[in-house]
Amino acid sequence: MKPSLTDTLCTRCGLCCDGSLFADVELASGGEASALEVMGLEIEDDDDDGGGLLVQPCGALKGTRCSIYPHRPDCCRTFKCRLLQEAERGMVEVERAKEKIAQALRRIERVKELVVQLGTGAERLPLKEHCLEALALSEAAAAGPAVKRKRAELQAAMTSVERLLQAAFLGG
Template identity: 40%
Template sequence: MSLSTLCQRCGLCCDGNLFSSLPLRRSEVEPMRRLSLPVVERTDGTPGIEQRCAALDGRCCTVYAERPEACRRYRCHLLTAAAEGEVSVEEALGVVDEAHARIRAVEAALPLERLGSPQAVLQRARHEDQPENGGPLPRETQELWNQAESHLDRHFRGRHRRM
């Protein structure tokens, strides 16, 4: 099985659960707009694409050949570990499946999605946990959310979360 299988089964770097936005170089703004991808100004003032990426169809990129440089360069911690032989592709796929299962558990515990809420489950949990949006979330939901974030930190972002 090839490493591309891992990315095609995952999609977490594009669905908004790992990151809330993707940076663009100024030279990429117009090409992304031509691809009908909405370009926004990020909190640091640079152009970007909000995640969940509009080019994501299921877990596959519909503009893969024309994707931005940040997408081309990005390799999650899990992909790097698989490429270096630290884990097999089969083991990595198990980690991906577990990540998606944890995200589904958070989604099932969240209140029904409200108009204007982020599409990505973990972004929505963060949004719903705020007092101005009806939070805090129930303790059980917060625990599921923390466990999902910790799993993503450890296996995809390459950092360890303290809870």
């Protein structure tokens, strides 16, 4: 049997679970939140009195795969990024979609390297937040020229990641 596009693309990606695309996942109900908490996942209250928010990077993500796939929340079941939708409609070839994912992962890896080089710990934070924290901490440290160059490199790398994620995965 031919593997589904979710099998082919999502299992090599994970960007909608690892904090690259989103900072959290909106849950449908308190029951859904409780079930995930029992599985050890971090849930935050949301401002709209909804079901709560599953914090990203999601603790259920192992490598690029969801380790609770049969029990994942509704929002995860229904989400399809732009790239996956376009691949399903035949608007993007599968090989081209794989390349886009690989390109995004490479650029994100570079951002993470720079964040660590600027002295920020390898905490589990959404990518953008982690990046902003690294920039704020290195600015506060009255940085010399080498750190200033590194900060500029991180800002440029993050801008390039955001453009790619917006255009290829989020749309618009």
